[in-house]
Amino acid sequence: MSSFIVNHIQKDGYDILELKGELDAHTASHLEDALKLILDTDRNRIIVNCTSLEYIASAGLGVFMAYIEDVRALGGDIKLTNMTPRVYNVFDLLGFPTLYDILDDVSNAIEQFSSHQ
Amino acid sequence: MVTNNENSITVSASTENLALIRAFVAEQAINNGLAAKTIDEIRLAVDEAFTNIIKHAYNFDSNKKVSLKTGMENATFWISICDEGKPYDPGTYTEPNIADRIKEGKRGGVGVFLIKKLMDKVEYRSFGHKNEIKLIKNL
Numbered sequence: 001m002s003s004f005i006v007n008h009i010q011k012d013g014y015d016i017l018e019l020k021g022e023l024d025a026h027t028a029s030h031l032e033d034a035l036k037l038i039l040d041t042d043r044n045r046i047i048v049n050c051t052s053l054e055y056i057a058s059a060g061l062g063v064f065m066a067y068i069e070d071v072r073a074l075g076g077d078i079k080l081t082n083m084t085p086r087v088y089n090v091f092d093l094l095g096f097p098t099l100y101d102i103l104d105d106v107s108n109a110i111e112q113f114s115s116h117q
Numbered sequence: 118m119v120t121n122n123e124n125s126i127t128v129s130a131s132t133e134n135l136a137l138i139r140a141f142v143a144e145q146a147i148n149n150g151l152a153a154k155t156i157d158e159i160r161l162a163v164d165e166a167f168t169n170i171i172k173h174a175y176n177f178d179s180n181k182k183v184s185l186k187t188g189m190e191n192a193t194f195w196i197s198i199c200d201e202g203k204p205y206d207p208g209t210y211t212e213p214n215i216a217d218r219i220k221e222g223k224r225g226g227v228g229v230f231l232i233k234k235l236m237d238k239v240e241y242r243s244f245g246h247k248n249e250i251k252l253i254k255n256l
Contacts, residue, residue, distance in 0.1 A: 024164060058225060058227045
């Protein structure tokens, strides 16, 4: 069975989701639950740290597709960081780099949020 | 339920088995000496095809079965995935506009698009109650 963990950290007004393991149709609901929990508390500055994300399928990408517009409409964003080349390749196949902010690390994401306040 | 032979495996149509079938095709690909990047592409294509069968052919009925078989032939590596659910009509496929789907808050609908990008050839066949999708990668 696919192994996947979401670790949620709140730091300086940002919600950081650290993803670990394999994100597929079996595990995507864990990510969705974590995102909903943040949005339900009216928070919308979200950083997804993909350092330990080993694998992503379209079911995982679909979670980002479903929520990004709502988050942006509220003045926030979902920024993705620390992708391994294997995971980045999948985002790239769908043209995500032109549609999402994909950054080297969490500090870059915080800088981006700060500069657009 | 899992039946595993040398180059074939039959599993229940459950997302619980996604990791298992990814590991199975990766092992077959490694045994045939495929490159790491090619193996990544094959694993993802098989994942997407298996997920589509669970969703669309079987409507999430995990009592149903899916069989996978792999092979090498004429400088290609192929994976045949068979189900006995609702057939997929490839004639209905249109390439998704990802930016539009995101604007509309729609998830998914990109599995077949990914499979086509990842593989060199994709064949669909229905015979009797069986449907087969054959994913072919040139080596």
